[in-house]
Amino acid sequence: MAEQQIVSPLPGIFYRSPSPDEPPFVEDGGSIEAGATVGLVEVMKQFTEIKAEAAGSDIRFEVDDEGMVNPGDVIAVVQG
Structure with missing residues (x-):
């Protein structure tokens, strides 16, 4: 299996969830689909x-x- 890197396109602060009181978009160790949101900058x-x-x-x-x-x-x- 090949590793794929998800990189930041811009400078800023990275957030793993849509808001402080919501769970992360993706948990560590989880699976994702193409086009899935993994965080916000x-x-x-x-x-x-x-x-x-x-x-x-x-x-x-x-x-x-x-x-x-x-x-x-x-x-x-x-x-991947």
Whole structure:
């Protein structure tokens, strides 16, 4: 199985859930479908959805919830 990296397209703060009182879009170790939202990046009060480009399993997040990211930073790794 090949690893697939999900990277941040822009700088900002990464959030794993749609709001503080909701569960994460995807749990560590979970599976995802192509096009599924894995998190949000906030830049100046605007939120951009981060989506998986391909389906995979055993997702492993490389960035903590509310962690800073820069363009090209790996947010998560998925087994494809």
